[in-house]
Structure formats: C-alpha cells, structure tokens
Amino acid sequence: MKISVNTEIALTYLSTRKKQTLVASLGVMFGISMFIFMQSLMKGTNDYFEKMSFTNTPHIRLYSENKVADAHMLNSFLNDPSVKILTNPKQLKQTEGLTNPYGLIQQILKNKEVAAVTPQVTASVLYTSGSVQLTGNVAGVNIVEEDKMFDVQGNMVAGDFRDLNRVNSSILIGKGIADKLSLHVGDNITVTSASGNPTILRVIGIFATTIKQVDETKSYANISQAQNLLGKDRSYVTDIKINLRDYNNAPQVARELETITGYKAEDWVKANEQLKAAFKIRAIILNSVIGVLLLVAGFGIYNILNMTIYEKIKEIAILKAQGFSGPAVTSIFLQQAIYIGLMGGVVGVIVGFLITYGVSRVYIGAGTLKYLPMSFYTPHYIEAICFGVLTTIAAGFFPARKASRVDPVSIIRG
Amino acid sequence: MADTALKATNITKFFHDPVDMPVLKGISIEVKKGEFISIVGKSGCGKSTLLYVLSTMDTDYEGKLEINGELATGKTLNSLAALRNASIGFVFQFHYLLPDFTCLKNVMIPALKLGKYSYKEVEERAWEKLKMFGVEEQAKKRANKLSGGQQQRVAIARALINDPAIIMCDEPTGNLDSKNTNIVFDLFQKLSKEFNQTIITVTHDEDFAKRSDRIIEMADGEIRSHGH
Ligand SMILES: Nc1ncnc2c1ncn2[C@@H]1O[C@H](COP(=O)(O)OP(=O)(O)OP(=O)(O)O)[C@@H](O)[C@H]1O
Ligand SMILES: [Mg+2]
Numbered sequence: 001m002k003i004s005v006n007t008e009i010a011l012t013y014l015s016t017r018k019k020q021t022l023v024a025s026l027g028v029m030f031g032i033s034m035f036i037f038m039q040s041l042m043k044g045t046n047d048y049f050e051k052m053s054f055t056n057t058p059h060i061r062l063y064s065e066n067k068v069a070d071a072h073m074l075n076s077f078l079n080d081p082s083v084k085i086l087t088n089p090k091q092l093k094q095t096e097g098l099t100n101p102y103g104l105i106q107q108i109l110k111n112k113e114v115a116a117v118t119p120q121v122t123a124s125v126l127y128t129s130g131s132v133q134l135t136g137n138v139a140g141v142n143i144v145e146e147d148k149m150f151d152v153q154g155n156m157v158a159g160d161f162r163d164l165n166r167v168n169s170s171i172l173i174g175k176g177i178a179d180k181l182s183l184h185v186g187d188n189i190t191v192t193s194a195s196g197n198p199t200i201l202r203v204i205g206i207f208a209t210t211i212k213q214v215d216e217t218k219s220y221a222n223i224s225q226a227q228n229l230l231g232k233d234r235s236y237v238t239d240i241k242i243n244l245r246d247y248n249n250a251p252q253v254a255r256e257l258e259t260i261t262g263y264k265a266e267d268w269v270k271a272n273e274q275l276k277a278a279f280k281i282r283a284i285i286l287n288s289v290i291g292v293l294l295l296v297a298g299f300g301i302y303n304i305l306n307m308t309i310y311e312k313i314k315e316i317a318i319l320k321a322q323g324f325s326g327p328a329v330t331s332i333f334l335q336q337a338i339y340i341g342l343m344g345g346v347v348g349v350i351v352g353f354l355i356t357y358g359v360s361r362v363y364i365g366a367g368t369l370k371y372l373p374m375s376f377y378t379p380h381y382i383e384a385i386c387f388g389v390l391t392t393i394a395a396g397f398f399p400a401r402k403a404s405r406v407d408p409v410s411i412i413r414g
Numbered sequence: 415m416a417d418t419a420l421k422a423t424n425i426t427k428f429f430h431d432p433v434d435m436p437v438l439k440g441i442s443i444e445v446k447k448g449e450f451i452s453i454v455g456k457s458g459c460g461k462s463t464l465l466y467v468l469s470t471m472d473t474d475y476e477g478k479l480e481i482n483g484e485l486a487t488g489k490t491l492n493s494l495a496a497l498r499n500a501s502i503g504f505v506f507q508f509h510y511l512l513p514d515f516t517c518l519k520n521v522m523i524p525a526l527k528l529g530k531y532s533y534k535e536v537e538e539r540a541w542e543k544l545k546m547f548g549v550e551e552q553a554k555k556r557a558n559k560l561s562g563g564q565q566q567r568v569a570i571a572r573a574l575i576n577d578p579a580i581i582m583c584d585e586p587t588g589n590l591d592s593k594n595t596n597i598v599f600d601l602f603q604k605l606s607k608e609f610n611q612t613i614i615t616v617t618h619d620e621d622f623a624k625r626s627d628r629i630i631e632m633a634d635g636e637i638r639s640h641g642h
Pocket of ligand 1: 432437456460463507
C-alpha cells in the first residue's frame with residue numbers, strides 16, 4: 001500500500017494526539033447520530049400522520065363545485081373554437097351531484113395510476129332519538145369497497161359493518177353519536193335530510209376513529225339508502241372517491257382527472273393542508289436542531305485543528321523549508337479534518353441506527369399509537385454522511401488555510 | 415556561467431520592526447558548483463538572514479537571486495517549495511526536527527515528498543545517512559528523545575537525503591564535540607569534492623572555516639571579504 005507523505009504526516013499528528021482526536025470525532029459522531037435519529041423520528045411521524053389521514057380521506061375526491069364561467073364553456077356550448085373574451089364572468093350554479101357518475105367511474109378507471117374508485121352520496125342530516133337532536137352527515141357508500149379503501153373494520157367497536165348490506169334500512173354510526181343519543185346496536189334512530197322525509201333506521205354497528213369530530217357527526221348507510229334520504233334517484237352521486245397506487249402522485253393525477261371529467265378533483269394534500277403545515281413546522285424545528293448539532297461538531301474540529309496548528313507552527317515552518325508547498329500543508333491539515341469526520345461519521349451512523357432502533361421499541365401507548373413511529377430510511381444515512389463530511393471539510397478548511405500561509409522564515413527566526 | 419551554483423546580486427533587505435533598519439545592504443555573492451564556503455561574522459551581522467534569502471525561504475528582499483542558473487526571484491511560493499525540496503538542503507541554526515516522528519521518518523520525509531525513490535529505497539538511504547553520522551541506533555526513537563548533538567546530526571542527515579545541489583547550514587557544528595565536528599567537516603568536503611555538491615555554511619568555528627575552500631566575511635549587513 002502506498003500512502004502519500006501528506007497522509008502519513010496527517011495520520012501521525014492524529015495518532016500522537018489521541019485524546020483530542022477522540023473528542024473531536026465524538027462531537028461528529030454525536031451530531032451524525034442525532035441527525036439520523038431525528039430524521040427517522042420526523043419521517044416516521046410524518047408517515048404515520050399521513051397514513052392516519054388516509055383512514056378517512058381518499059387520495060382524490062371528485063365532486064361538483066360551482067365555478068366561474070369561462071370561454072371554454074362558451075366554446076363547447078356554441079361548438080365554435082374561436083378565441084373569446086368574457087367580461088365580468090359570473091359564478092354558475094351547477095346541477096347538484098355528478099352527471100352520469102358510473103360513466104365517470106369507468107373513465108377514471110382507465111387511468112393507470114388509479115387503484116380503487118367508489119361512489120358516495122353525502123347527505124347533511126339531523127339525527128333524532130327521543131327528544132335529542134344532533135346534526136351530522138350520512139355517507140352513502142358501498143360498505144365493502146369503503147372497507148377496502150379505508151379499513152372500516154379496524155374502527156368497529158360494536159356490530160358487523162357488513163349488516164349494512166344485509167339489513168334493510170340500516171345505519172352504522174359514530175361512537176360520539178351513539179354516546180350522545182345513548183344508542184346501542186339494534187336501537188332505532190330517526191334521520192332527516194333537508195330535502196327528504198324523516199326515516200327511521202336501525203343501528204347495526206358503531207365505529208370509532210381517532211378523530212372525535214368525525215365520530216360525533218358521521219354515519220354510514222347504503223348508497224341507495226342515502227339517495228332515499230335525500231329523495232333522489234339511483235343515479236344521484238355527490239362524490240367519487242379515488243385511491244391511487246402511489247398517493248404522492250395525487251396532485252398531478254387530480255389535475256388530469258379535472259381536465260378529463262370537468263369536475264373538481266381535490267387531492268389529499270389540499271384536503272389536509274393543516275397536516276402539511278405541521279410537516280413543514282416539524283421540518284423547520286428539526287433542521288434548526290440538526291444545524292446546531294452539526295455546527296457544534298464543526299466547531300469541535302475547527303478548535304482541535306486550530307490548536308494543533310498553534311502547537312505545530314514550527315513544524316509547519318520546517319516542512320515548508322524542506323519543500324512542502326502551501327497546498328501540501330493544506331492537504332495535511334484538511335486530511336486530519338476528514339479523518340476525524342469519517343471516524344465520527346461511521347460510528348455516528350451505527351450509533352444513530354441503534355438509537356433509532358432502540359427508541360422504536362419503546363412502548364408509549366398513546367391512543368392508537370403504541371410505539372414511537374420511526375422510519376428506517378436509507379437516504380437519511382447517506383445524507384448524514386454527506387452532511388458530516390461537508391461539515392468537517394468546512395470546519396477544517398480555515399485552519400488548514402491558515403497553516404498553509406505560515407511564513408517559514410518568520411517562525412524559524414523566532 | 416555553467417559552473418555557478420548560486421549567484422546573488424545586490425541583495426538588500428530591511429526589517430521594519432520596530433524601525434526601518436537595513437540588515438543586508440546590497441550583498442552580491444557568487445558560489446561555484448562543488449565549492450565549500452564558510453560565512454563568518456559577528457553575531458547579529460545578518461548571516462542567518464542572508465542564508466534564509468539564499469535558500470529561497472525568505473522572499474521579502476530586493477535584488478536578484480539565481481540558483482543553478484535559474485532566476486529564483488519572483489517565482490511563486492509553490493515552485494520555490496519544489497525547488498527547495500529537490501535542490502536545497504537546509505540545516506537550521508537550531509536543529510529543528512519533527513518531534514512526533516522517529517529520526518528515521520524525519521530524514522525520510524523530504525525524500526518521500528520528492529517521490530523520486532520508492533518507500534523502501536528511501537528508508538535504506540535514510541539508514542545510510544544516519545549511519546554516516548553515527549546516529550543509526552537512534553533511528554527508531556522519537557526525535558525529541560535525542561540529545562542536542564544527536565538531533566543536530568539527524569538534521570544534517572535530513573538535509574542530505576535528496577542529494578541536493580546546494581547544502582546550506584546555519585552553524586551545523588554548534589552543538590557538536592570535536593570528533594563529530596570532524597565527521598561533519600570530512601563529509602562536507604567529500605560531498606563537495608567527490609559529488610560536486612555546493613556547501614554554504616555559517617559558522618563561528620574559526621578552525622572549521624579556515625579548512626573550507628573559501629571564507630566570506632560579513633560585518634554589519636555587508637560583505638567585508640569574498641576570500642578570493
Ligand atoms: N524579525 C526581525 N525583526 C527585526 N530585526 C530582526 C529580525 N530578525 C533579526 N533581526 C535583526 O537582524 C540582524 C541580523 O540577524 P541575524 O539573525 O541574521 O544575525 P546572525 O548574523 O545570524 O547572528 P547570530 O550569529 O547570532 O546567529 C540582527 O541585528 C537582528 O537583531
Ligand atoms: Mg544566525
């Protein structure tokens with residue numbers, strides 16, 4: 001093995017100052033392992049909340065929304081593609097619900113990204129039991145498809161959700177509604193929509209999500225039951241819920257579906273803006289903590305190199321007298337920084353993994369969250385090493401440059 | 415011209431601290447290849463300062479310096495470093511070794527830097543040089559564990575490792591007994607006569623100076639006598 005003189009000198013300096021080298025590497029190790037731990041915790045948490053949000057939000061929801069008149073509509077109405085300019089456009093009242101929903105579904109299913117599609121009839125209703133009333137909404141769904149997309153089964157606290165298909169005039173209610181109206185499985189509940197007659201339905205099951213507001217308002221009924229509640233016919237559908245193979249593509253697919261169908265397609269990112277805000281805030285907090293950690297590690301390296309250079313200034317002068325150029329001296333000291341960084345980095349990656357693993361095994365049992373959600377994501381480890389090496393180089397650069405500028409004569413003369 | 419090892423023309427140098435003071439006042443020297451010359455003069459007359467200029471380490475001067483017929487004045491610091499590494503061996507007035515390294519490594523480092531020989535060859539050559547000065551037993555010791563005289567001999571060995579065309583020494587025998595002084599002198603003479611290496615030493619040792627080829631006498635930043 002052939003190592004250069006510069007490397008040999010750098011390694012000798014590191015090994016004759018074992019303690020300082022160790023302390024500086026520990027600083028880097030600490031920074032890197034914390035970097036990995038915190039990144040893993042943040043990604044784990046974000047993934048967890050993202051998944052949570054999908055237990056009641058589809059990746060894309062297609063619905064009809066009033067929109068502002070535009071030239072495109074006029075053109076398709078007149079069947080004339082010339083350019084028109086509308087002055088003072090007005091909001092157009094759309095027909096309620098989606099036109100030809102089953103045709104739309106066939107169209108949507110043609111998109112390669114789409115994994116599952118299900119229609120829904122949403123009805124705002126008044127729940128009545130005895131003299132107590134409660135506002136809320138009924139989701140008219142195909143409960144089997146709903147279960148596939150949103151894991152209804154996982155939220156069931158009483159009854160069997162499949163009875164929705166087996167029992168006529170049945171309803172599956174949230175736990176909040178059940179508590180407030182003191183209802184149990186088998187009890188009757190009166191449900192009234194704005195446009196239909198009061199209907200008596202039988203409670204066949206109770207579910208509880210982690211979101212209180214949902215449990216206190218939401219109930220499921222068969223899609224035809226919901227249409228009845230609203231006094232609408234069988235082709236009446238208010239929403240089409242779409243899940244994709246990869247939810248990260250939702251914004252883009254939503255835009256495609258909007259142009260194809262002409263209806264509003266809302267992706268989960270828009271529907272969960274507060275979630276995204278939380279992600280962002282967490283990222284800011286995390287990045288500042290990581291920044292501080294790396295800064296501290298960097299200062300450790302900067303410090304030890306500065307001290308070395310202060311102590312070794314005579315030797316630097318001798319090296320230069322013997323023909324070591326400025327760049328050679330820079331290389332000697334930068335290499336020391338890099339070796340400290342690599343040592344700390346490698347150990348830091350291992351320690352970071354161990355901490356992450358250890359913490360992921362700690363039982364916390366907060367609600368549905370049993371263990372801290374930690375992600376084991378390889379890019380974090382690669383990032384950590386890159387950041388570590390960058391920090392050490394940055395920290396080593398200034399002392400190394402200082403060393404390279406030592407004037408041998410003035411030092412040797414004393 | 416071809417046999418000139420070093421030529422300095424009208425070298426003038428000032429120290430600005432605490433007041434502007436001329437240390438070298440228009441010095442001109444020419445040294446031939448294979449010459450063994452001594453520079454003598456009172457303490458503080460500027461001998462070390464001159465040697466630093468001649469060795470290309472000090473670039474803060476006026477005048478012209480040529481080494482092996484090549485103009486050194488005005489070259490970049492990096493190319494001067496390469497020039498020193500290959501062609502100039504320097505022994506400091508206060509023998510400076512690298513204390514973290516063994517004596518052997520100290521001698522080897524300039525040669526490893528030069529990269530002309532393999533690691534093995536460099537190691538062998540370094541052993542040889544140490545043997546010449548009778549310090550081979552100290553080879554594996556850390557440099558800071560040696561006596562002053564031993565260190566000085568290791569420093570001379572280091573200056574010779576790359577077979578430099580010019581060897582400059584600032585009182586190389588200051589710490590040596592007469593026996594070792596003789597060893598150094600004989601070796602220098604051999605290098606100059608047999609290997610045509612040029613040797614410039616600053617010395618206070620009158621006997622040493624008298625036995626060299628030529629004595630340059632300095633006083634107060636000027637050359638009194640070129641010894642021709
Ligand atoms: N950095 C400096 N700043 C100002 N004056 C200096 C500096 N270095 C040396 N001098 C002065 O320059 C003069 C020459 O110094 P130099 O070291 O060359 O003397 P020298 O002939 O080598 O003496 P010695 O025989 O004692 O080694 C001295 O008067 C000294 O005080
Ligand atoms: Mg001197």
